[in-house]
Amino acid sequence: xxxxxxxxxxxxxxxxxxxxxxxxxxxxxxxxxxxxxxxxxxxxxxxxxxxxxxxxxxxxxxxxxxxxxxxxxxxxxxxxxxxxxxxxxxxxxxxxxxxxxxxxxxxxxxxxxxxxxxxxxxxxxxxxxxxxxxxxxxxxxxxxxxxxxxxxxxxxxxxxxxxxxxxxxxxxxxxxxxxxxxxxxxxxxxxxxxxxxxxxxxxxxxxxxxxxxxxxxxxxxxxxxxxxxxxxxxxxxxxxxxxxxxxxxxxxxxxxxxxxxxxxxxxxxxxxxxxxxxxxxxxxxxxxxxxxxxxxxxxxxxxxxxxxxxxxxxxxxxxxxxxxxxxxxxxxxxxxxxxxxxxxxxxxxxxxxxxxxxxxxxxxxxxxxxxxxxxxxxxxxxxxxxxxxxxxxxxxxxxxxxxxxxxxxxxxxxxxxxxxxxxxxxxxxxxxxxxxxxxxxxxxxxxxxxxxxxxxxxxxxxxxxxxxxxxxxxxxxxxxxxxxxxxxxxxxxxxxxxxxxxxxxxxxxxxxxxxxxxxxxxxxxxxxxxxxxxxxxxxxxxxxxxxxxxxxxxxxxxxxxxxxxxxxxxxxxxxxxxxxxxxxxxxxxxxxxxxxxxxxxxxxxxxxxxxxxxxxxxxxxxxxxx
Numbered sequence: 001x002x003x004x005x006x007x008x009x010x011x012x013x014x015x016x017x018x019x020x021x022x023x024x025x026x027x028x029x030x031x032x033x034x035x036x037x038x039x040x041x042x043x044x045x046x047x048x049x050x051x052x053x054x055x056x057x058x059x060x061x062x063x064x065x066x067x068x069x070x071x072x073x074x075x076x077x078x079x080x081x082x083x084x085x086x087x088x089x090x091x092x093x094x095x096x097x098x099x100x101x102x103x104x105x106x107x108x109x110x111x112x113x114x115x116x117x118x119x120x121x122x123x124x125x126x127x128x129x130x131x132x133x134x135x136x137x138x139x140x141x142x143x144x145x146x147x148x149x150x151x152x153x154x155x156x157x158x159x160x161x162x163x164x165x166x167x168x169x170x171x172x173x174x175x176x177x178x179x180x181x182x183x184x185x186x187x188x189x190x191x192x193x194x195x196x197x198x199x200x201x202x203x204x205x206x207x208x209x210x211x212x213x214x215x216x217x218x219x220x221x222x223x224x225x226x227x228x229x230x231x232x233x234x235x236x237x238x239x240x241x242x243x244x245x246x247x248x249x250x251x252x253x254x255x256x257x258x259x260x261x262x263x264x265x266x267x268x269x270x271x272x273x274x275x276x277x278x279x280x281x282x283x284x285x286x287x288x289x290x291x292x293x294x295x296x297x298x299x300x301x302x303x304x305x306x307x308x309x310x311x312x313x314x315x316x317x318x319x320x321x322x323x324x325x326x327x328x329x330x331x332x333x334x335x336x337x338x339x340x341x342x343x344x345x346x347x348x349x350x351x352x353x354x355x356x357x358x359x360x361x362x363x364x365x366x367x368x369x370x371x372x373x374x375x376x377x378x379x380x381x382x383x384x385x386x387x388x389x390x391x392x393x394x395x396x397x398x399x400x401x402x403x404x405x406x407x408x409x410x411x412x413x414x415x416x417x418x419x420x421x422x423x424x425x426x427x428x429x430x431x432x433x434x435x436x437x438x439x440x441x442x443x444x445x446x447x448x449x450x451x452x453x454x455x456x457x458x459x460x461x462x463x464x465x466x467x468x469x470x471x472x473x474x475x476x477x478x479x480x481x482x483x484x485x486x487x488x489x490x491x492x493x494x495x496x497x498x499x500x501x502x503x504x505x506x507x508x509x510x511x512x513x514x515x516x517x518x519x520x521x522x523x524x525x526x527x528x529x530x531x532x533x534x535x536x537x538x539x540x541x542x543x544x545x546x547x548x549x550x551x552x553x554x555x556x557x558x559x560x561x562x563x564x565x566x567x568x569x570x571x572x573x574x575x576x577x578x579x580x581x582x583x584x585x586x587x588x589x590x591x592x593x594x595x596x597x598x599x600x601x602x603x604x605x606x607x608x609x610x611x612x613x614x615x616x617x618x619x620x621x622x623x624x625x626x
Contacts, residue, residue: 002057002156003057003154003155003156003161004057004156004161005057005058005059005060006053006054006057006059006117006118006154006161006180007054007059007060007061007062007114007115007116007117007118008049008050008053008054008059008060008061008062008116008117008118008120009050009061009062009063009064009110009116009118009119009120010043010046010047010049010050010061010062010063010064010078010083010119010120010121011043011046011063011064011065011106011110011119011120011121011122011133011134011137012039012040012043012046012047012063012064012065012074012075012078012122013039013040013043013065013066013067013074013122013125014037014038014039014040014065014067014070014071014073014074015037015038015039015040015125015126015127016036016037016127017036017037017038037070037071037073038073038074039073039074039077039078039194040122040125040126040127041122041126041188041193042122042123042124042125042148042185042186042187042188043074043121043122043125044122044193044194044195045122045186045187045188045190045191045193045194046120046121046122046186047063047078047081047083047120047194048081048191048192048193048194049120049152049186049190049191050062050063050083050118050120051081051082051083051194052191053118053152053154054084055082057154059117060084060085061082061083061084061085062083062084062085062086062087062116063075063078063079063083063085063086063087064086064087064088064089064106064109064110065087065088065089066089066090066094066097066102066105066106066109067088067089067090068090068095069090071088071090072088072204072207073201075087075088075207076201076202076204076206076207077194077195077196077198077201078194079201079202079206079207080196080197080200080201080202081194081195081196085208086206086207086208087109087112087207087208087209087210088207088208088209088210089105089106089109089210089211089212089215090209090210090211091211091212091213091240092241093211093212093239093240093241094212094240094241095241095242096241096242096243096245096248097240097241097242097244097245098245098246098247098248098412099132099133099136099247099412099413099415100136100245100246100247100406100407100410100411100412100413101240101241101244101245102133103132103133103136103137103140103407104136104140105212105215105240106133106137107136107137107140107141108215109210109215110137110141111141112210112214112215115181116181117161117180117181118154118163118180118181118182118183118184119134119137119141119143119181119182119183119184120184120185120186121133121134121137121147121183121184121185121186122185122186123147123148123185123186123187123188124148124548125548126547126548126567131185131394131399131415131416132399132402132403132406132413132415133403134147134183134184134185135183135371135399135400135403135404136403136404136406136407136413137183138182138183138372138404139375139403139404139407139408140407141181141183143181143182143183144178144179144182144183144372144478144480144481145182145183145184145185145371145372145400146165146167146176146178146182146184146185146481147167147183147184147185147186147187148167148168148185148186148187148188148190149165149166149167149168149184149185149186149187149190150166150167150168150173150187150189150190151164151165151166151190152164152165152184152186152190153165154180160179160180161180162177162178162179162180163177163178163179163180163182163184164176164177165177165178165184168187168189168541169396169541169542174483174484175483175484176481176482176483176484177481177482178480178481179479179480179481182480187541188535189535189536189537212239212240245412246410246411246412246443246444246445247412247413247414247441247442247443247444247445248441248442248444249439249440249441250428250440250441250442251439251440252433252437252438252439252440253430253437253438253440254437254438259578259592259593259594260594261590261591261592261593261594261595261596262278262594262595262596263585263590263596263597263598264595264596264597264598265585265598268599268600268603268604268607269607271597271598271599271604271607272597272604272607272608272610272611273607273611275579275595275597275608276608276611276612276615278594278595279556279577279579279595280615282577282594284555284556284576284577285612285615285618296458296460296461297460297461297462297463298328298331298332298357298358298359298460298461298462298463299331299332299334299335299359299463300463308338308339308340309334309337309338309339309340309387309388309389310334310339310340310341310342310385310386310387310388311330311331311333311334311337311339311340311341311342311387311388311389311390311391312341312342312343312344312382312385312387312389312390312391312447313326313327313330313341313342313343313344313360313390313391313392314344314390314391314392314393314398314401314402315327315343315344315345315346315349315350315355316346316349316369316392316393316395316397316398316401317346317348317349317369317397319454319496320350321454321459321496321497322393322395322454322455322496323349323350323355323358323393323454324358324459324462325454325455325457325458325459325460326391326392326393326452326454326457327341327343327355327358327359327360328358328359328457328458328459328460329391329420329452329457329458330343330359330360330389330391331358331359331360331460332359332460333389333391333420333421333422333427334361336421336422337388337422337425339388340361340362341359341360341361341362342360342361342362342363342364342387343355343360343362343363343364344363344364344365344366344378344473345363345364345365345366346365346366346369346374346397347365347366347367347368347369352468352470353465353466353467354465355468356465356466356467356468357462357463357464357465357466358460358462359460359463360468361466361468362468362469362470362471363468363469363470363471364381364470364471364472364473365470365471365472365473366378366473366475367472367473367474367475368475368476368477369397369475370475370477370478370481371397371400371401371404372400372404372478372480372481373475373476373477373478374401374475375400375401375404375405375408376404376476377473377474377475377476378401378405378473379404379405379408379409381473382405382409382447383409386446386447387447388425388447388448389427389447389448389449389450390402390405390447390448390449390450391420391449391450391451391452392450392451392452393451393452393453393454394415394416394417394451394452394453394454395451398451399415399451402449402450402451405449406445406449409445409446409447409449410445411443411445411446411447411448411449412443412444412445412449413449413450413451414427414429414431414441414443414448414449414450414451415431415450415451416431416432416451416452416453417429417430417431417441417450417451417452417453418430418431418432418438418452418453418456418551419452419456419457420450420452426442426443426444426448427442427443427448427450428440428441428442429441429442429443429450429452432547432551432570432571432573433547453550453551454496455495455496455497455550455551455552455553456551456552456553456574459497494526495526495528495542495543495550495552496550496552498524498525498526498552498554499524499554499555499556500523500524500525500526500554500555500556500557500558501525501526501527501528501545501552501554501556501557501558501572501575502516502519502520502523502525502526502527502528502557502558502560503527503528503529503530503545503557503558503559503560503562503568503572504516504527504528504529504530504533504539504560504561504562505529505530505532505533505559505560505561505562505563505568506530506532506533506536506561506562507560507561507562507563507582507583507601508560508561508601510536510538510539512602513527515602515605516560516605518605518606518609519558519605519608519609519612522609522612522613522618523556523612523618525558527539527543528543528544528545528550528552528571528572529543529544529545530544530545530546530562530565530568531544531546531548531549531567531568534549544571545568545571545572546565546567546568546569546570546571547567547570547571548567549568549571550571551570551571551572551573551574552571552572552574552575553574553575553576554572554575554576555575555576555577556575556576556577556578556579557572557575557577557578557579558579558580558581559572559578559579559580559581559582559589559593560581560601561581561582561601562582562589563582563584563587563588563589564580564582564587564588564589564590564591564592564593565588566588569589569592577594577595578592578593578594578595579593579594579595579596579597580592580593580595580596580597581596581597581599581601581604581605582596582597582598582601583598583599583600584598585598
């Protein structure tokens with residue numbers, strides 16, 4: 001539908017091309033010097049959508065980036081694609097900024113000239129995957145936020161313009177109507193990417209340059225109402241960059257290389273036979289019907305009071321086993337700090353007695369589940385309680401709510417962690433980084449806020465059910481967003497907790513997936529994929545493993561037709577045994593597996609199925625697969 005001219009702003013980021021080392025410099029920042037850089041893949045779609053929507057409405061498009069002088073390349077490429085204006089925020093004072101300070105700087109840059117009708121951001125980034133900057137900018141500017149979106153179309157509604165969008169969730173989609181202005185995160189499959197050859201780029205004279213001195217004072221970091229425990233020197237050391245960031249990378253840990261690959265060659269039949277013998281010797285095929293569960297119990301229930309640290313854990317509409325793992329992890333952290341756990345659930349979610357068994361000492365029910373008003377209600381509620389930590393799953397609802405809370409309290413956000421431990425009064429989180437490393441993240445804000453990948457958290461044995469105190473927190477509806485076709489998907493939970501996962505790369509055409517069904521049924525396995533597979537739409541986004549996808553810890557991981565890119569393998573690094581099949585003996589996957597077959601997967605798979613179907617405990621499944 002024709003609308004009035006729209007002002008579009010696309011925020012873009014320059015990232016290392018391919019994997020990066022994960023090394024830190026002397027100031028604790030990830031080292032990127034010498035790395036070949038490019039525009040973040042998700043940002044390419046944000047630029048393309050901004051150009052399209054501005055052109056169709058007769059409006060204007062602007063691209064903004066924050067980064068060192070070399071980041072002008074992403075702006076030049078965007079201009080070559082059709083963007084009208086380009087703004088480069090560059091200042092040495094910004095070096096080392098975490099996601100909160102980055103969001104503040106970008107929000108201030110967007111408002112230097114005028115208010116955009118629509119701010120487009122990439123749904124994630126290949127070098128960090130916080131997925132939080134867009135929601136933080138929305139909170140800073142007081143705007144609605146949706147994403148990641150596959151389709152975006154503006155429509156006139158009287159004097160106003162609304163946005164009709166299709167939001168991509170892990171294994172389902174929903175239609176939404178959003179009032180403008182708004183912030184929208186663009187999914188990678190939403191449109192063809194902005195890609196312009198370097199010889200078509202304009203000169204750097206076409207770029208406007210800003211420094212922090214050009215930004216409004218209102219963009220300066222504010223002191224959290226809960227930050228009394230933060231040393232004054234830390235709060236006043238600087239407004240921007242590393243000094244002004246409440247979260248910091250304290251170090252990088254290499255992922256332990258515990259695998260000693262056994263690589264087989266020869267005929268497909270011989271390789272399959274030797275691989276099965278190796279799996280049997282390792283005990284990989286024993287008791288595959290049992291759900292892995294930690295031997296540890298959830299800590300005993302504690303009664304919360306004002307003198308004890310409180311861990312608040314958000315329980316959205318995520319998978320039940322993910323909720324159980326998250327609440328259990330919160331209980332362990334609270335016990336280590338001598339505190340208690342309060343679970344905040346959305347209406348219709350897991351009931352209070354079950355949350356009590358999993359680790360909650362008190363339960364609060366939200367009357368509504370819209371992220372923006374839920375964050376507003378929780379902000380006021382939390383300020384009166386001064387909790388020690390606020391945790392959530394690395395899922396869209398939790399991410400947006402916690403990103404908005406991180407802004408409200410100036411506390412920062414530790415995102416997409418695979419583990420969280422207590423060190424004195426601080427939480428230490430580990431997050432996948434590049435080069436097969438884990439970045440050690442520390443928050444100096446209050447409360448300490450984090451999202452965790454629940455698929456890598458242990459399922460602790462439930463304690464006896466108690467009767468936790470229960471209260472209700474009123475959440476007003478969000479008039480700026482109307483949602484339709486809402487439903488909860490279940491594929492992500494199945495993948496997170498599967499004992500066997502079969503990962504496919506682009507070496508397996510989607511028309512060939514049926515050929516994997518016999519082995520999948522035989523082992524009770526779930527399918528997963530690389531980012532390039534889900535980008536093509538061959539499998540749902542919720543099936544993606546890696547830095548920008550899920551992390552799982554199955555007993556076995558079958559890597560079929562994938563090269564072994566480190567960014568993908570991070571998502572399966574905690575698998576008990578990795579079996580890889582690839583025709584290329586030099587494929588990187590063979591350096592990170594336990595059992596490798598140098599073969600065409602289509603030729604070797606029938607022999608694997610035949611041999612596995614003879615294993616005790618799998619015979620009945622073999623008959624089903626036939």
